[in-house]
Amino acid sequence: MGTLAYIINRERSEVLLIHRNxxxxxxxxxxxxGLGGKLETHEDIASGIRREIREEAGIExxxxxxxxxxxxxxxxxxxxxxxxxxxLIDGWLGDPRSSNHEGDLEWISLERILQACxxxxxxxxxxxxxxxxxxxxxxxxxxxxxPRPFHGVMPYSNGQPTSWTFERW
Numbered sequence: 001m002g003t004l005a006y007i008i009n010r011e012r013s014e015v016l017l018i019h020r021n022x023x024x025x026x027x028x029x030x031x032x033x034g035l036g037g038k039l040e041t042h043e044d045i046a047s048g049i050r051r052e053i054r055e056e057a058g059i060e061x062x063x064x065x066x067x068x069x070x071x072x073x074x075x076x077x078x079x080x081x082x083x084x085x086x087x088l089i090d091g092w093l094g095d096p097r098s099s100n101h102e103g104d105l106e107w108i109s110l111e112r113i114l115q116a117c118x119x120x121x122x123x124x125x126x127x128x129x130x131x132x133x134x135x136x137x138x139x140x141x142x143x144x145x146x147p148r149p150f151h152g153v154m155p156y157s158n159g160q161p162t163s164w165t166f167e168r169w
C-alpha cells in the first residue's frame with residue numbers, strides 16, 4: 001500500500017512534481033510524478049502522506065483532501081499489486097526543497113500537466129512531460145472540480161495499463 005499526493009499552489013496554478021532522475025535503478029527513472037511512498041506498519045494514510053511529504057519536500061502539510069483511490073494490479077516491478085489513496089495538498093508550512101535523494105522537485109503549470117494527459121495532442125518537445133502512461137487517465141480527476149472522490153482500477157501488464165475503470169460516489 002502506498003500514498004500519492006499532488007501539492008498545488010492555487011494562486012499560481014502550479015503543481016509540485018518530482019522528476020525521478022537521481023537513482024539509476026529506480027523503476028520510475030526519468031518520469032515526473034507526485035510525491036508519496038509506502039505506508040509504514042501501523043501508519044494511517046493521512047499520517048503516511050504527511051510523513052512522505054515532510055521527508056521528500058521538507059514541508060509540513062496543513063490542508064489536504066483525498067481525491068480518490070486506485071488499485072493497480074500488476075503494477076510493481078515484479079508484477080505485484082498496489083493500492084493507493086491520492087491526495088491534493090493545498091496548504092503547507094515551509095518552502096519545498098528543490099531536490100531529494102530520488103530527484104529534482106519542480107513547480108509545473110497545471111495547464112502543462114493536463115495537456116500532457118492527452119497523448120494524442122502534439123506537444124513541443126520542451127513541453128513534454130514523461131510520466132507513467134496510466135497517470136494520463138486519472139490526473140484530470142485529481143484536479144477537476146467534482147467534490148466526489150473517484151475509485152479506480154488500472155491493471156498493468158509489462159509496464160503498461162491494460163484498462164481503466166472508475167466510479168465516483
